[in-house]
Each structure stands twice: as structure tokens, then as C-alpha cells.
Amino acid sequence: MKEFCMIDQELNSIKIKFQEMEEELLKYNSLKRIKPITELADVVRKERKNQNLTLQGLSDLSGISYASLVKIESGDINLNYKILTQLLDTLGLKLWIE
CATH class of the missing domain: 1.10.260.40 (lambda repressor-like DNA-binding domains)
Known part of the structure; x- marks a missing residue:
């Protein structure tokens, strides 16, 4: 049971990191359109x-x-x-x- 909790925590950590990276990618894609x-x-x-x-x-x-x-x-x-x-x-x- 303890192993499942650790796996679940690790999956949540990966999910949070993925969401952060996804947000950064969206910002980057928006910035590509910006022109002087x-x-x-x-x-x-x-x-x-x-x-x-x-x-x-x-x-x-x-x-x-x-x-x-x-x-x-x-x-x-x-x-x-x-x-x-x-x-x-x-x-x-x-x-x-x-």
C-alpha cells in the first residue's frame, strides 16, 4: 500500500510539472507572434x-x-x-x- 502512495505522489508530481511546462509552451507560442x-x-x-x-x-x-x-x-x-x-x-x- 505504501508503494502505491509513493507512486501516486510521483504521478501527481509529474502531472504538476507537465502542466507547468504546458503553460510555458503556451506563453512561448504567444510570444512568437509578437513583432516590434x-x-x-x-x-x-x-x-x-x-x-x-x-x-x-x-x-x-x-x-x-x-x-x-x-x-x-x-x-x-x-x-x-x-x-x-x-x-x-x-x-x-x-x-x-x-
Whole structure:
């Protein structure tokens, strides 16, 4: 009986360690998607294309002008916060600050 208790304790210990490792893996997978703000143009373009949106389609959905979107995707514009959040919300992206 004592041996079964020891085995049970060991199994619980392994289970806890497995859960901890699983949580770390989930954090790592989330972190792989994080990009620096300098890659904003590439991230926006890639996500727009992943959603099969044209620039005009994204403009229609977001309310941001076609010309502004062209500039954003070329990295050629200074964005104000309102336009940035409007664009990211439309594409389902999040902005993280550390």
C-alpha cells in the first residue's frame, strides 16, 4: 500500500510539472507572434492578405482612406493613435506595449 502512495505522489508530481511546462509552451507560442512596431507595415500587409482583403476592401471596412493605407503598408506615414487602433481593430490585431 505504501508503494502505491509513493507512486501516486510521483504521478501527481509529474502531472504538476507537465502542466507547468504546458503553460510555458503556451506563453512561448504567444510570444512568437509578437513583432516590434518597426514591422507594423509588414504585419498589416500580411494580415490584410491573409484575410483576402484588397486595400480598397480594408479601406471600406476600416474607414481609413485608400491613400493612407498605401502609405501605412509602405511604412511611409506617421500614424496617430486613433487611426492605428482603428486599423488594428479592423484586422483583429492587438497592440502591446512593454
